[in-house]
Each structure stands twice: as C-alpha cells, then as structure tokens.
Amino acid sequence: MTGTAIDFCHVSFAYANGAAGLRDTTIAFDAGQVIVLCGASGCGKTTMTRLINALAPQYFPGILHGNVTVAGVDTRTTDIATLAEHVGSxxxxxxxxxxxxxxxxxxxxxxxxxxxxxxxxxxxxxxxxxxxxxxxxxxxxxxxxxxxxxxxxxxxxxxxxxPPIVVLDEPTSNLDATSINALRGIVARWKREGRTVVIAEHRLSWLDGLVDTALILDGGRVVRRFTGQQWRNLSDSERLHLDLRPVTVQQLRSIRVSRHPHTPTHQADGNSSPAYHVNGFRYRYRHTRHDTLDISDMTIPCGAVTTVIGLNGAGKSTFARCLQGLDRRCRGTLIAPDGARLQARQRLDACTTVLQDVNRELFTESVLAEVMLSQPCENERAALDILDSLGLRQLADRHPMSLSGGQKQRVAIAAAIASQRPIIIVDEPTSGLDLRHMREVSSLIRGLAERGRTIVAVTHDPEFALEVSDYVAQLVDGRLADWYPVTTPGGTAKLLDALVPDCDSPLSHAGDQSPSQRDAGQ
Structure with a gap:
C-alpha cells in the first residue's frame, strides 16, 4: 500500500449521548507510518481511532460531519464488515x-x-x-x-x-515489561511490512524509535504535530509542559523518587510501627497441581503504600483477591496491628478494591450515585468533594459507562475512597490515565496514606510506582521474591529494572523470525 492511507477532511463528530468527540479536523497520513495519538483523557484520541475503523458512528451513534477516507474507502458509505478488510483493531x-x-x-x-x-x-x-x-x-x-x-x-x-491499516487503543495499559517488549516487536514487524499503525496511548516510551508522526489532541482538535525525530528530541521541560509521560526509555529511567522516606508511626507502647502481616496465604486454582500463591509472611505497613509488582501471571491479582477475602479457598490469615486474626469474612469488612477492569464495578445511573453507593452513610456533599479532588465534579450527572476508560478508573477510585475502609487495594489504578490524571491519582493515594489509610497498589506502571511507593513487594510465580523500601539505596534502580521495558534487548524484536518464516507470514 502506497500513498495516503488515512485522510480526515473537516471531520467533526459528537456522540449521541452528548459526549465530546472530534472538532473540524483535517489531517492525512502516508501509508506505512506509525502514528501515535496523545493527549489528556477525553481529548478525542479514542474517537479518532473509532472514526478510522468506522465504529463511530456505526456502533457508537453520533453526528458525523466531513469525510474520513481509509485505504481509499469512504467510511461513511462502507459497513464495518467490509472495512475490516482494510482496518484491523x-x-x-x-x-x-x-x-x-x-x-x-x-x-x-x-x-x-x-x-x-x-x-x-x-x-x-x-x-x-x-x-x-x-x-x-x-x-x-x-x-x-x-x-x-x-x-x-x-x-x-x-x-x-x-489489513494494511492497524489501530490500537491503549494497548499497554495492563501489560508487564516483557509483554510490552513483545508488543513493541509486533509493531516493528508491522512497520517493516509497510502497514500503517495508529496507536492511541499514554505510556509512550515503549514506542521509542518507532514513531513517524505524533499528534497531541486537546478538546477534540489536533493542537500539535511532531515528526518522529522532533518527538524523540523533546526535552523534559517541553514534555512536561505538554503533560506527556516520558517519550524515550532514557527519560523514563531518569525519573527519581523526590519525596522523603516513609516515617513509621510508633505505637504508644514503644513497639515497632503498626502493620498488617500476611500469614500463610496459599491459593490453588481448581484442576491445578501446584499453588498459584504461596506467601508465608509479608508485611504491609499501616499508613503507607505497598506496591505489588511482578510479571503478568505472577499472582498479583490473586494476592489482591485473597487479601480482601473474596475467595474462601484461600488459606491463611491477615494479622491486624492489634493482633486480631482476620479471616476472609473479616477482611471483606476491612478492605475495598478498585478492580483492574472497572467496568465490572460500576452499577448506578450516575457518577455521583456510584460514589454515594459506597459510603457507609450517604452524604452528597462529601461525595461531591471526592469527585472534585479527582477532577470529576463536572461529570457527576453522567452515566459511568458513557465515560472514557481513564474517567471510569477515577470514578472507581472515588468510590473506594468513599467506602472509608482502612485498607484500600488498587489493581492497576493508572490504567488508561494521562500524566496529569496519573499524578492526581498518585497524589490522592499518597494523601490517603499520610492520613493513615493503608494502601496496597498492584501495578505495572513505573511512573506511578515511583510516585506513590513506600515499600515494594515483588512476586515471582506466586512467591514473595523481594520486599524493600523504595527510598533505600538501590531501591529506585531495582524498581525500574523490574518495570521498565528494555527496548534495546532481544525481546524488543519478539515476533521476528528467520527470512523464510517472514516470507511465509507475509
């Protein structure tokens, strides 16, 4: 495929539910380019991808003005099934x-x-x-x-x-470093094959060296356009001015923890700082021979953030479910600071969890009602204050399922805060969040810890982990492989080594084959 792959001509789109989409956008992309779409949550990135694959307006109803041409095909007059020959999503x-x-x-x-x-x-x-x-x-x-x-x-x-064109929407939000390297290899393969790849993304450093064109959207408009070289040469100051996460691996690895180490709060009797203790957590899925989770002892300090890291499948989400007591087949107890042994039922009353897939925990007809549903006693003013702290006040009357992925994530966190339970478990809380909202969530979580709430954060996000972590627990094959304060000497480097994709490693070319295999796959 040569020539123009994607052409937007004075395109505006507004969703039927009133949500903003795209406004008077005219832009074209040559075939074979890797294009990254950036900007704050709700800026129009996902809408642009939906217009390319015709999900908008054919699946997501709304009013479309202007023309979108993809691989020479007018998306307005072409059904999704036919367009699938030209665009994969x-x-x-x-x-x-x-x-x-x-x-x-x-x-x-x-x-x-x-x-x-x-x-x-x-x-x-x-x-x-x-x-x-x-x-x-x-x-x-x-x-x-x-x-x-x-x-x-x-x-x-x-x-x-x-298909000659591939569209990806936030493809790395739930992936570990190894999986991100494999995805990088796939995008590199598509680029060598001459396909046009459009990626809406907040986590940017894994695309280091692959980007041909970068767009920044704001309010449904393209406000900045960069060539690949300009993109890679963005200084930290300019990047931060644009509210972007690091665009190169070097920028990502240069981040350091700037806050003071967590200071334990000593108990009145002079003993060591209060903490919860995981005691003998063991879990085995049905029809398996070995324990998926086997943690004999683990400390979770009170009033601090303990970040749980590890590769996909290491047992992080299983640990989070066991900690909250969601599965009675998990053996073991959680020992509270006062010595009480919390079994599964007691842990349900002590913990609340923000799930990785927030769509599974949004139940009501409005954002405000979702937060009030979690309160021990309904208090609209307190609920609105929580929404305001997360930048969601203006969405209080919106249906939660009409929001963007990042906005849904913040609603779920707001509901967890409203529950007032002493332990808050967050599973990938920054999935789909831009830099500003990631930092807002990080700041809120830090504030909760400083006010005495105990936070357990499961994450693959290195920037978030550096922003919030007091302690790091690394799981490998369901076992506790390492536990350390992140501010100790070497703690930051150890955390970055575990979470940052090594784009110069052989894994960055995952999917590459011998010449004969490449020919067979083309």
Missing part, C-alpha cells in the same frame, strides 16, 4: 474482541468472515502462528492465557487477514 482489553474459545479458532475467525477457502485459512493460521510465536499455543484456551499472551493473540488475530 486491537482494543485496550483484548477479551472484548475475542469470539471463540481457543487460539486456533480465534485466528481463523477473521478469515472465515471474509469467506476465504478452507485451505487458505489453514495456511494463514499456521503462518501467522509462526510469525507471532503462537504455534505452541494454538490449542490453548484463551481463558487460561496471561494478559500479555491474550494481547499477542489479539494482534495476530487481526493480522491473519492482513
């Missing part, structure tokens, strides 16, 4: 785009929809599986795969039909 949550039960069937699905001959489908599935290192996983149930593996399957599933 990878969403923030890959589970939302799976239609089958295992990898082989998922790879075949797109080809079957395009009515390809069975022999060609089998050849495409096999060659794509080789290209994306999925051959050994072809018969694996999707439900049994890690988040990084599912993201890789989602990329392969849209690649098998070989």
């Amino acid at each position: 990878v969403f923030q949550n890959p589970d939302s785009q799976f239609f089958t039960m295992n990898v082989r069937d998922e790879l075949a699905f797109a080809c079957e929809n395009l009515a390809m001959p069975p022999d060609l489908i089998r050849e495409r599935v096999e060659s794509t599986a080789r290209a994306y290192a999925l051959t050994d996983l072809l018969d694996r149930p999707l439900a049994d795969m890690s988040g990084g593996q599912r993201q890789r399957v989602a990329c392969a599933a849209i690649s098998v039909a070989r």
Whole structure:
C-alpha cells in the first residue's frame, strides 16, 4: 500500500449521548507510518481511532460531519464488515474482541468472515502462528492465557487477514515489561511490512524509535504535530509542559523518587510501627497441581503504600483477591496491628478494591450515585468533594459507562475512597490515565496514606510506582521474591529494572523470525 492511507477532511463528530468527540479536523497520513495519538483523557484520541475503523458512528451513534477516507474507502458509505478488510483493531482489553474459545479458532475467525477457502485459512493460521510465536499455543484456551499472551493473540488475530491499516487503543495499559517488549516487536514487524499503525496511548516510551508522526489532541482538535525525530528530541521541560509521560526509555529511567522516606508511626507502647502481616496465604486454582500463591509472611505497613509488582501471571491479582477475602479457598490469615486474626469474612469488612477492569464495578445511573453507593452513610456533599479532588465534579450527572476508560478508573477510585475502609487495594489504578490524571491519582493515594489509610497498589506502571511507593513487594510465580523500601539505596534502580521495558534487548524484536518464516507470514 502506497500513498495516503488515512485522510480526515473537516471531520467533526459528537456522540449521541452528548459526549465530546472530534472538532473540524483535517489531517492525512502516508501509508506505512506509525502514528501515535496523545493527549489528556477525553481529548478525542479514542474517537479518532473509532472514526478510522468506522465504529463511530456505526456502533457508537453520533453526528458525523466531513469525510474520513481509509485505504481509499469512504467510511461513511462502507459497513464495518467490509472495512475490516482494510482496518484491523486491537482494543485496550483484548477479551472484548475475542469470539471463540481457543487460539486456533480465534485466528481463523477473521478469515472465515471474509469467506476465504478452507485451505487458505489453514495456511494463514499456521503462518501467522509462526510469525507471532503462537504455534505452541494454538490449542490453548484463551481463558487460561496471561494478559500479555491474550494481547499477542489479539494482534495476530487481526493480522491473519492482513489489513494494511492497524489501530490500537491503549494497548499497554495492563501489560508487564516483557509483554510490552513483545508488543513493541509486533509493531516493528508491522512497520517493516509497510502497514500503517495508529496507536492511541499514554505510556509512550515503549514506542521509542518507532514513531513517524505524533499528534497531541486537546478538546477534540489536533493542537500539535511532531515528526518522529522532533518527538524523540523533546526535552523534559517541553514534555512536561505538554503533560506527556516520558517519550524515550532514557527519560523514563531518569525519573527519581523526590519525596522523603516513609516515617513509621510508633505505637504508644514503644513497639515497632503498626502493620498488617500476611500469614500463610496459599491459593490453588481448581484442576491445578501446584499453588498459584504461596506467601508465608509479608508485611504491609499501616499508613503507607505497598506496591505489588511482578510479571503478568505472577499472582498479583490473586494476592489482591485473597487479601480482601473474596475467595474462601484461600488459606491463611491477615494479622491486624492489634493482633486480631482476620479471616476472609473479616477482611471483606476491612478492605475495598478498585478492580483492574472497572467496568465490572460500576452499577448506578450516575457518577455521583456510584460514589454515594459506597459510603457507609450517604452524604452528597462529601461525595461531591471526592469527585472534585479527582477532577470529576463536572461529570457527576453522567452515566459511568458513557465515560472514557481513564474517567471510569477515577470514578472507581472515588468510590473506594468513599467506602472509608482502612485498607484500600488498587489493581492497576493508572490504567488508561494521562500524566496529569496519573499524578492526581498518585497524589490522592499518597494523601490517603499520610492520613493513615493503608494502601496496597498492584501495578505495572513505573511512573506511578515511583510516585506513590513506600515499600515494594515483588512476586515471582506466586512467591514473595523481594520486599524493600523504595527510598533505600538501590531501591529506585531495582524498581525500574523490574518495570521498565528494555527496548534495546532481544525481546524488543519478539515476533521476528528467520527470512523464510517472514516470507511465509507475509
């Protein structure tokens, strides 16, 4: 594919529910470019991707003015099924785009929809599986795969039909460093193959060296455009002025903890600072032979933030569920500072959790009602104050499911704060958040800890971890591999080594094959 791949001509779009979209945008992209879309949550990034793949207005209703042309096709007059031959989409949550039960069937699905001959489908599935290192996983149930593996399957599933344009919306928000490296390799592969790749993203450093064009959106408009070289040469001061996360790995690794070390609060009897103690947590999933989680002892200091890190599948989310007492099959207890042994039922009363997939915990008809639902006693003024602290006051009357991913995340955090429980567990709380809102959430979490709340934060986000962590607990294969205060000598470097993708490592080229394999996969 050569020439112009995507063309917006005076495009404006407003959602039927009143949400802002895009305003009078005229811009074109040459084929074969990697384009990154940046900006605050709700700025129009996701809307732009939806206009490229025609989900707006064909799935997300609204009023469209102007013309969007993709691979020479007018999206206004082309149905989504036909446009799928030209555009493949990878969403923030890959589970939302799976239609089958295992990898082989998922790879075949797109080809079957395009009515390809069975022999060609089998050849495409096999060659794509080789290209994306999925051959050994072809018969694996999707439900049994890690988040990084599912993201890789989602990329392969849209690649098998070989669309010339690929759109990704926040693809790294729930991935660990190893999985991000693998995704970087996939994007690099698409670029070598001459595909046009459009990525709406807040976490930017993993794209270091791949970006051809970067756009910053604000209020539904493109306000800045950078070439790849200009983008890579952005100074820290200019980047921060634009409210952007680090755009290179070097910028990311230069971040340091600026606050003072956590000072323990000593008890009246002079003993060591109060803390909760995990005692003998063990958990095994059904039909497995080995414990998924096995933590004999772990300290969670009161009035501090303990960050739990580890690769996808290390047991972080399982630990969070066990800590709150959501699964009675978890053995072990949580010993409170006063010596009380909290079993699962007691832990339910002591903990509240913000889930990784916030769509599972939004129940009401408005943002304000969602926060008030969590309060022990409903107090509208207090609920509005919490919304105001998270920049959500103006959305108080909106339906939670009409918000952007980052806005939903903040609503869920607001509800957790309103619950007034002593332990707050946050599972990937900055998923989908821009720099400003990530820092607002970090500041709020720090403030809660300083006022005596105990925070356990599960995260892959290095910037967030550096902003909030007092202590770090690293899990490997369900075991506690390391525990340390982040402000001790070497603590910051250890945290960054665990969380920052090494874009110069061989993993950054995951998916690369021998020349013969590359030819087979093209």
